[in-house]
Amino acid sequence: MLQLNTNGAEFIKRHIGPGAKDTEKMLDTIGLKSVDELIEKTIPTIIRSKKPMQIPEGLSEFEMLQSLKKIGEKNIVATNFIGQGYYGTITPSVILRNIFENPGWYTQYTPYQAEIAQGRLESLLNFQTMVCDLTGLPIANASLLDEATAAAEAMAMIFNHVNKTDTVTQPKFFVDSAIFPQTKSVLVTRAAPIHIQIEEGNYQSTKIDNTYFGAILQYPNNTGSIEDYTAFIDQVHQAGGLVILVADIMSLTLLKSPGELNADVAVGNTQRFGVPMGFGGPHAAYFATKDEFKRGMPGRLIGVSIDAQGNRALRMALQTREQHIKREKATSNICTAQALLANMAVMYTVYHGPLGLKKIAQKIHGLAQNLEAQLTSLGITQANKYYFDTLHFIGFDITALQKEALAADINFRYFNDGKNDNTIAITIDETISENEIAKVVALFEKITGKKASGKAASTASIPASLVRSSSYLEHPVFNTHHSETQMMRYIKQLENKDLSLNTSMISLGSCTMKLNAATEMIPVSWPAFSSMHPFAPSSQTLGYQEMATELSAYLCESTGFTACSLQPNSGAQGEYAGLLTIRAYHEHHKQAHRNIVLIPISAHGTNPASAVMAGFKVIVVACDAAGDIDVNDLKEKANLHKDNLGGLMITYPSTHGVFEETIIDICDSIHALGGLVYMDGANMNAQVGLTSPGAIGADVCHLNLHKTFAIPHGGGGPGMGPICVNDKLAPFLPGHIYNKNKIGAVSAAPMGSASILLISYAYIKMLGATGLQLATAYAILNANYMKSRLEKKYTILYAGKNGTCAHEFIIDLRPFKASAGIEAEDVAKRLIDYGFHAPTMSFPVSGTIMIEPTESEDKPELDRFCDALISIHDEIMAIEKGLSDKLDNPLKNAPHTQKVICADEWKHAYTRQEAAFPLYYVQQNKFWPTVARVNNTHGDRNLVCTCEPVASYA
Numbered sequence: 020m021l022q023l024n025t026n027g028a029e030f031i032k033r034h035i036g037p038g039a040k041d042t043e044k045m046l047d048t049i050g051l052k053s054v055d056e057l058i059e060k061t062i063p064t065i066i067r068s069k070k071p072m073q074i075p076e077g078l079s080e081f082e083m084l085q086s087l088k089k090i091g092e093k094n095i096v097a098t099n100f101i102g103q104g105y106y107g108t109i110t111p112s113v114i115l116r117n118i119f120e121n122p123g124w125y126t127q128y129t130p131y132q133a134e135i136a137q138g139r140l141e142s143l144l145n146f147q148t149m150v151c152d153l154t155g156l157p158i159a160n161a162s163l164l165d166e167a168t169a170a171a172e173a174m175a176m177i178f179n180h181v182n183k184t185d186t187v188t189q190p191k192f193f194v195d196s197a198i199f200p201q202t203k204s205v206l207v208t209r210a211a212p213i214h215i216q217i218e219e220g221n222y223q224s225t226k227i228d229n230t231y232f233g234a235i236l237q238y239p240n241n242t243g244s245i246e247d248y249t250a251f252i253d254q255v256h257q258a259g260g261l262v263i264l265v266a267d268i269m270s271l272t273l274l275k276s277p278g279e280l281n282a283d284v285a286v287g288n289t290q291r292f293g294v295p296m297g298f299g300g301p302h303a304a305y306f307a308t309k310d311e312f313k314r315g316m317p318g319r320l321i322g323v324s325i326d327a328q329g330n331r332a333l334r335m336a337l338q339t340r341e342q343h344i345k346r347e348k349a350t351s352n353i354c355t356a357q358a359l360l361a362n363m364a365v366m367y368t369v370y371h372g373p374l375g376l377k378k379i380a381q382k383i384h385g386l387a388q389n390l391e392a393q394l395t396s397l398g399i400t401q402a403n404k405y406y407f408d409t410l411h412f413i414g415f416d417i418t419a420l421q422k423e424a425l426a427a428d429i430n431f432r433y434f435n436d437g438k439n440d441n442t443i444a445i446t447i448d449e450t451i452s453e454n455e456i457a458k459v460v461a462l463f464e465k466i467t468g469k470k471a472s473g474k475a476a477s478t479a480s481i482p483a484s485l486v487r488s489s490s491y492l493e494h495p496v497f498n499t500h501h502s503e504t505q506m507m508r509y510i511k512q513l514e515n516k517d518l519s520l521n522t523s524m525i526s527l528g529s530c531t532m533k534l535n536a537a538t539e540m541i542p543v544s545w546p547a548f549s550s551m552h553p554f555a556p557s558s559q560t561l562g563y564q565e566m567a568t569e570l571s572a573y574l575c576e577s578t579g580f581t582a583c584s585l586q587p588n589s590g591a592q593g594e595y596a597g598l599l600t601i602r603a604y605h606e607h608h609k610q611a612h613r614n615i616v617l618i619p620i621s622a623h624g625t626n627p628a629s630a631v632m633a634g635f636k637v638i639v640v641a642c643d644a645a646g647d648i649d650v651n652d653l654k655e656k657a658n659l660h661k662d663n664l665g666g667l668m669i670t671y672p673s674t675h676g677v678f679e680e681t682i683i684d685i686c687d688s689i690h691a692l693g694g695l696v697y698m699d700g701a702n703m704n705a706q707v708g709l710t711s712p713g714a715i716g717a718d719v720c721h722l723n724l725h726k727t728f729a730i731p732h733g734g735g736g737p738g739m740g741p742i743c744v745n746d747k748l749a750p751f752l753p754g755h756i757y758n759k760n761k762i763g764a765v766s767a768a769p770m771g772s773a774s775i776l777l778i779s780y781a782y783i784k785m786l787g788a789t790g791l792q793l794a795t796a797y798a799i800l801n802a803n804y805m806k807s808r809l810e811k812k813y814t815i816l817y818a819g820k821n822g823t824c825a826h827e828f829i830i831d832l833r834p835f836k837a838s839a840g841i842e843a844e845d846v847a848k849r850l851i852d853y854g855f856h857a858p859t860m861s862f863p864v865s866g867t868i869m870i871e872p873t874e875s876e877d878k879p880e881l882d883r884f885c886d887a888l889i890s891i892h893d894e895i896m897a898i899e900k901g902l903s904d905k906l907d908n909p910l911k912n913a914p915h916t917q918k919v920i921c922a923d924e925w926k927h928a929y930t931r932q933e934a935a936f937p938l939y940y941v942q943q944n945k946f947w948p949t950v951a952r953v954n955n956t957h958g959d960r961n962l963v964c965t966c967e968p969v970a971s972y973a
Contacts, residue, residue, distance in 0.1 A: 028077035028079070028785070028786075028789070029077075029080065030077055030078075030080055030536075030785035030790065031786060031787075031790040031793060033080070033536065034534055034536060034785075034786060034790065034794065034874070035790075035797050035874050036797070036875050036877035036878070036881075037797065037877055037878050042054065042800070045800060045801075045804040046800075048804055048807050048808065049804060049807045050807070054796050054797075054800055057799060057800060058709060060821035060822075061678060061799055061819060061821070061823040062678050062709055062710055063682075066710045066715050067709065067714075068708065068710055068711060071708075071788050071792070072576045072708055072792070073576050073788075074576055074787060074788040075788070076787040076789060077785050077786050077789065077790045078784050080785060083538065083784050083785050084538060086784070087542050087566075087780075087781065087784075088542075090562045090566055091545055091548055092547065092562065093561040093562035094547045094548065094551055094559060094560055094562035095555075095559035095560075096546055096547060096550045096551065097429060097559055098429050099430045099552045100429070100431050100432070100444075100445045100446050100447070100451075100459070101430050101446065101554055102408070102409050102432060102448075103199055103201070103241075103432055103444075103446070104166055104199050104202075104290075104767065105290065105299070105553055105554070106269075106296070107296065107449060107450035108290065108291045108293055108294065108295070108448065109449055109450060110295060110363070110367075111293060111370050111506075113370065113506045113510070114367060114370065114506075117507060117511070117514075118359070118362060118363055118366060118510060119544065120540070121514070122520060122521045122537075123514040123517070123519050123521055124359065124362065124514060124519070125535065125731040125732075125733050125734070126519045126520035126521060126532075126535055127139055127518070127732065127734035127735075128525050128532060128732050128734070128735070128856060129358075129732065129736075130735060131335070132518075132847065132856055133333065133335070133950075134326075134332075134848065134851055134948040134949075134950055134951070134953060135516075135517060135518040136516075136517050136518075136734075137332070137333055137950055138516035138517040138949075139358065139362065139513065139516075139734045139735075140334065141333060141513055142361075142362045142365060142513055143161040143162075143319075143321045143358060143361060143362065144966060145365045145368075145369065145497075146159075146161060146162065146289075146303075146305075146361045146364065146365040147159045147321060148496075148966040149364075149368050149497070150268075150289075150305045150306075150307050151307055151965050153271040153272070153491055153492075154276055154277050154285040154307040155276030155278025155285075156277060156282075156285055156309060157278075157309065158308060158312075158313050158316070158320075158964055158965075159305060159306060159307035159308075159965075160306045160307075160316055160317070160318040160319055160320050161318065161319040161321050161335075161356050161361060161735075162304060162305065162318070162356040162357045162358065162736070163286075163303075163317065163318050163357070164301075164353075164357060164588050164589055164592065164766065165304050165588060166202060166286065166287055166288040166302075166304050166767055167201050167202040167764070168205055168592070168765075168766055168767065169286040169287070169288075169304035169305070170202050170205065170263065170265055171205050171208075172306065172317040172318070172351055172353065173235075173263045173308075174206060174209065174210065174235065174263065175209065175317075175350060175351065175632075176284070176315050176316065176317060176350065176351075177233045177261040177283065177284065177312075178192070178213070178233070181259070181260065181261060188230075189229065189230055189260065190216045190230065190232070191215075191216045191218050191230045191231040192215050192216065192217050192218065192234070193219075193227060193231055193234035193235070194206060194217050194219045194234075194235050195219075195220070195235065195236045195237065195240070196219050196220060197222075197236075197237055197240035197241045197242065197244070197246075198235060198236065198237040198240065198241055198265060199241055200241070200756045201755070201756055201767045202237075203219070204755065204763050204764040205765065205767065206235070207763050208753075208762065208764055208765060211634070212599075212632065212634030213631075213632065218231075222234070222236060222246070222248065222251045223251075226254075227251075227254050227255050227258045227260060228258055229259050231258055231260045232261065233255065233262060233263065233283075234251070234255045234260060234262050234263070235263040235264075235265065236251070236262070236263070236264055238264050238267070238274070238277070238280075239270060239406060239407050239408075242439060242442075242444055243406045243408070243409025243410060243411055243444055244402075244405065244411065245274065245405040245406055245407060245481060245482065245485060246405075247482060247484055247485055248262075248264070248282075249280055252280060252281050252282060256281070261284070262281075262283050262284070263283065263285070264277040264280065264282040264284070265285075265286055266285050266286075266287050267287060267291075267408075268287050268292065268305065269291050269292070269376070269380050269407075269408070270380065270407040271487070271491075272373075272376050272380040273380050273481060274407065274481065274486070274487055275488075275489075276487065276489065277307075279489065284306070284307070285305075285307045285308070286305065286307075288302050289302065289303045289304070289305055289360070289364035290303075292363075293364060293367030294360050294363050294367075295544075295550060296549070296551060297548065297551070297773060297774030297775075298548065298551040298552070298553050298560070298768070298773035299769065299770055299771065299772065299773045299774075300553075300588055300766075300771060300772030300774065301359075301360050301588065301737035301774070302360055303357035303360040303363075304357070313337065313962070314337060317351035318351070318353045318356055319356050320336045320964055321333060321335060321964060322334060322336030322958045322959070322963060322964050323958065323967060324953055324958030325953075325957050325958075326950040326952060326953050326954065327912070327951040328916075328919065330951070331950075332950040332951075332953045332954075333953075334953045334955060334958050336958050336962060336964065337962070351628065351632075352594065352625045352629040353591060354591050354624070354625050355589045355590070355735065355736045356736045357733075357736040357737055358734040358736045359731075359733030359735075359736065360737065362734065366506075366510065369500050369506070369509070370500060370501065371501075372492065372497050372498050373491055373492035373493070373497060373498070375501070379449055383407070383408045383447050384407055384408065384447075384480065384481075386447045386451055387407070387409070387410055388480055389474075390410060390445065390447070390456050390460070391410050391473075391480075392474050393456075393460045393471040393473045394412060394471065394473075395473055396471050396473030397415075397463055397467045397469045399412050399413075399414050399415050400412065400413045400414040405482050405485075406480055406481075407480075409444050410444065410445045410446075411439070411444050412442060412443050413441070413442045415463070415466065415467060416466055417433065417442075417443060419466045420462065420463070420466050421433060423462050423465060423466060424462055425558075427462065428559075429458065429462065430552065430555055430559075431443045431445055432444040432446065432554075445459065496966060518855075518946055519734075520535070523854050523883075523944075523946070524855070524872065526855070526856070526870045526871055526873075526876075526884060527858055527859045527869075527871060528676065528829070528869025528870055528871040529623070529674065529701050529702065529859055529862075529869065529871065530726065530871070531701075531704050531723070531726035531727060531826075531871060531873055532732065532873060533729060533873040533875045534873075534875035535729055535730070535731035535778070536729065536781075536782070536785075538781065539729055539779075539781040539785075540731070540778060543774050543775060547562065548562075548774055551773075553767075553768040553769060553770075553773065563770070563773060566776065566777065566780055567776065570776055570779060570780045570783070571583035571585060571741075573780075573783045575743050577703075577707050577708070577722075577791070578700075578703075578712050578713060578722070578743040579711035580712065580719075580744055580745050581744070581746050581749060582743065582744050582748070583742070583743045583744075583752075584742050584752040584753050585741045585770045585771060585773070586741070586755070586764065586765055586768075586769065587740040587741060588739055588740070588766045588768075588771035588772045589736070589738045590625070590701065590721060590726075590738055590740040591629060592740050592771075593700070593721025593722065593740025593741060593742050594629035594697075594721055595629045595632055595633055596740075596742050596752075596765045597697045597719040598629055598633035598666075599762050600744055600751040600752060600762065601633075601666050601697060601719065602633055602665070602762075603751035603762045604695065604748055604751050605695075607750075607751070610693070612662075613664060613666075613693065614634060614635050614636055614663060614665055615638055615660040615663045616630045616635040616636070616637060616667065616697075617639075617640050617653060617656060617657060617664075617666070617668070617694075618630065618637055618638070618640065618667075618668045619639075619640045619641075619653075619669065620639050620640065620641060620642055621646065621648075621670075621675060622668060622669075622670055622699065623670065623699060623701060626668045626699060630668060635666075638656050640652055640653045640656060645677075645817060646673060646675035646816065647673065647675075647677065647679045647681070648669070648673070648679060648685060650681050650684065657688060657689060657692055658692070664689070665694055665695070666694045666695040666696060666697055666718075667685070667686075667689045667694060667695075667697065668697045668699060669685070669696065669699065670698070670699040670701055671698055671699075671702060671706070671712070671715055672702050672825035672826070673702075673817075674863045675816065675829060675864075676702075676817060676824045676828045676829060677819050677824065677825060678705075678819055678825055680819075680820065682715045686715060686716030695718040695719070695748070696716060696718050696719075697717065697719050697720065698712040698717035698720035700721045700723055700727070701726065702826065703720075703723070703726070703727040704727045704798050704871075704873070704874075705795060705799060707727060707792070707794070708788065708791045708792030708793075708794075708796075709792060712743070713745065718747065719744045719748050720743055721741065722741050722742075723739075723740060724775075724778075725738040725739060728779035728783070729782040731778075737772050737775055738772075739771060739775060739776065739779070741771075755768075755769045757769060793874075794874045795874075797874035798826040798871075799823075799824075799825060799826050800874075801826075801872040801874060801881060802824055802827055802828055802870070802871065802872055803823050803824060804878075804881060805828070805870060805872055805881055805885055806818075806823075806824050806828045808882075808885040808889075809870075809885055809889070812889055813831065813832075813888070813892065814834065815829065815830060815831070816828075816830070816831050817829060826871055827870060827871035828869070828870055829863075829864060829868070829870075830858075830867060830868050830869075830870065830888075831867050832867055832868060833865075833866035833867070836866065838899050839895050839899045840905045840911075841895050841911075842866065843860050843867060845913065846868065846888075846891055847860050848914050848952055849891050849909060849910045849914070850888075850891070851913060851914035851946075852913050852914050852915055852934065852935065852937060852941075853887035853890070853891075853937060854883075854887075854940075854945065855884055855887055859871075872884070883940055886938055886940075887937075887938065891910070894909055894910055894937075898910075903929065907927055907928050907929075908928075909933055909937070912934070912951075912952075913952065914948040915934040915935050915948075915951070916948055916950065916951050919934075919951065920934060
């Protein structure tokens with residue numbers, strides 16, 4: 020029986036909203052006797068799971084934390100001098116407690132509804148301003164996934180900018196041999212499918228001609244050397260190419276900025292601004308460029324606009340869901356950011372201010388100079404003439420040093436790359452003190468048998484031509500909040516402007532905003548997991564390895580597959596990685612010509628964008644009137660392209676919220692023609708434990724861990740998108756520089772954003788097999804309960820053959836445009852007045868809203884949301900009947916701010932009570948939007964993407 024048992028595991032009752040009595044009432048509303056009956060009517064029998072998942076039964080919250088603590092004890096938290104893009108950092112406690120560990124910041128959704136996201140949007144605007152100031156470039160986005168993928172996005176952007184037509188005249192891309200190897204690996208992976216020719220070499224000896232579209236350089240470079248790239252950048256520009264600089268953001272407080280060096284794009288990582296290493300992530304990459312590239316820039320861009328009253332208001336500009344609009348014409352599949360981590364990084368900057376940042380950088384640089392002086396006094400050669408934080412040593416017994424260092428739990432970077440063999444790098448970060456420096460010196464004294472005597476050099480270790488003289492971070496926001504009281508209140512002031520899951524349910528279809536339980540979140544802050552360097556020796560990371568192996572097995576069990584890669588660090592990255600496995604499979608079988616992928620018109624916009632990035636040509640398949648894939652159209656197109664058919668991308672249940680009966684036939688028809696089936700895991704919350712991608716016949720799927728497996732959305736990221744595959748695709752999973760495979764890396768770290776895998780691990784461990792199955796069943800129950808209540812007032816667009824929906828359903832609002840002049844946006848904004856975030860708007864069908872309640876919501880909350888939509892329906896009926904004005908009504912003027920409601924003057928035909936407190940429950944827990952409806956057009960026509968002068972805030 021799929022009924023919630025009050026005697027069941029502790030966490031199941033915590034996670035699933037409705038209790039046993041409410042379950043009975045909800046079933047009565049639907050007209051069914053049991054949850055089992057609902058599932059039988061919803062999921063086709065042919066794909067129902069025949070046996071329970073091989074996942075242990077759930078632990079209590081206390082038991083899980085004790086168990087995970089023991090696993091964490093198997094990790095060794097060493098003193099790290101590895102560097103290579105990952106650095107120890109000190110997260111200010113005020114940021115750790117009030118942002119990183121605060122559900123008011125980590126449970127928000129992406130700011131598509133700008134009116135209820137003004138706090139986070141302001142913080143992200145601060146982030147963009149910080150990046151622009153430090154890089155010396157005029158425009159920056161609101162973060163990308165990691166440094167390596169940001170570099171790959173920059174490569175793709177300038178490739179498309181220089182080669183403006185389908186005829187590529189400049190296919191070559193120069194990669195300096197002194198960039199971080201993990202970045203180079205991702206560049207190679209991303210370049211091959213789109214026919215970019217990577218040419219690696221030394222920038223000093225390479226001649227760039229007009230066959231190159233661009234070049235990429237590291238600043239400071241892979242061994243820590245600071246190089247003056249000015250002449251080389253000029254050479255690339257003279258050949259008609261563009262230049263990307265991968266720049267360490269802390270060093271830019273002391274070094275001349277990329278903009279001053281005339282680089283076209285600057286990318287990097289903001290991790291060392293207060294974001295824990297976490298064995299590789301999540302961290303916010305940055306991306307800044309010249310103004311001329313703004314319309315080709317990947318990711319999200321926060322811009323300044325005005326609201327309906329002419330007041331300043333922020334919103335996402337230009338790139339907002341651009342891949343959903345451009346689909347296969349999109350130049351990037353990025354639909355997420357690392358908003359939570361970007362907010363942490365910029366708050367670190369707000370807290371320290373420009374002087375504080377510079378002081379930290381000077382301390383790091385000073386300690387590096389101190390170490391250099393002491394070790395060179397031992398007769399050891401330091402190879403970097405100029406450096407910021409990283410020293411490159413040669414001329415000693417490396418084997419002896421490595422043995423002594425490991426015994427002392429000290430990690431250096433040991434080169435074995437064919438260029439710097441038998442040398443080491445030592446990187447100083449913010450957490451290193453003179454005590455750690457003394458321990459390092461003692462190690463070298465032991466292996467050399469000498470006593471150090473050197474003092475820090477008085478001569479500059481930064482070339483005079485590259486010392487920064489330009490100012491940065493002059494805006495008041497970076498020069499005000501330096502006491503903890505000021506900082507705490509600033510963070511709270513922004514938090515109060517945002518609606519998150521600790522306010523009310525967020526019912527976004529396909530986005531699955533479920534409970535992010537506090538117990539799942541706690542281990543992410545534990546030093547045993549948060550302080551681990553992703554390139555630490557494997558002997559120090561046994562706890563992470565154990566957790567990842569176990570999680571991979573659970574995800575395989577959930578999907579019906581046999582192998583898993585945890586590397587993709589977003590859903591779109593998972594799509595891309597899944598398609599690369601299909602591409603590699605065909606190439607391995609001498610079928611490289613299989614480059615056609617079929618994608619239904621209803622698919623997420625990232626699907627076609629990912630397919631093109633993976634080197635496929637997209638053929639769009641129609642859907643029928645019921646919203647299902649048009650099987651005849653699919654088979655006709657599959658047969659037409661049978662010789663070149665690479666595969667099919669499909670979302671299941673469908674994007675319309677229906678378990679299509681023909682799914683096995685569809686998969687079989689693709690396989691019969693030599694193609695493979697990729698399943699988009701966006702809707703796995705309706706599958707786990709009841710059916711699986713393996714059961715329907717797919718070969719690979721990605722999993723949005725930030726949807727189905729409880730990682731929080733963080734206001735627009737982090738996310739994780741692991742892929743699971745069957746036996747035939749297992750050999751083609753993504754590799755890494757430290758773990759070779761048939762295809763290269765798709766992100767910088769071996770396990771992507773490893774630290775947040777703990778959340779999904781804890782979620783599965785506490786729910787167990789029974790709880791996971793119940794969570795799916797209750798997601799379907801909650802959706803069908805809401806559908807049953809709302810279909811009395813609204814037209815529900817699609818349903819299965821028995822009249823049920825999966826975990827989400829679509830309400831058609833198009834009829835109201837003709838009858839009352841009301842559009843989907845009006846309903847979305849009016850829901851804010853009722854205290855709710857709007858459902859997914861106008862996707863997959865324009866003029867509709869798609870609702871997904873998740874299993875975590877209880878019946879009273881579901882009822883409050885239904886009551887709000889029913890009340891809004893009454894308001895629309897009043898317009899239809901002429902009882903309410905077509906232009907001056909609560910929907911057209913929504914949302915209503917406190918300032919508008921409390922103003923001396925009230926000119927509307929409806930009352931203030933109707934505007935602000937339309938139902939009784941709203942009075943009990945009123946959420947006030949801080950701006951009225953945002954003017955999107957004004958923001959794009961008057962693009963401002965950094966903090967404006969203080970006068971504009973007045």
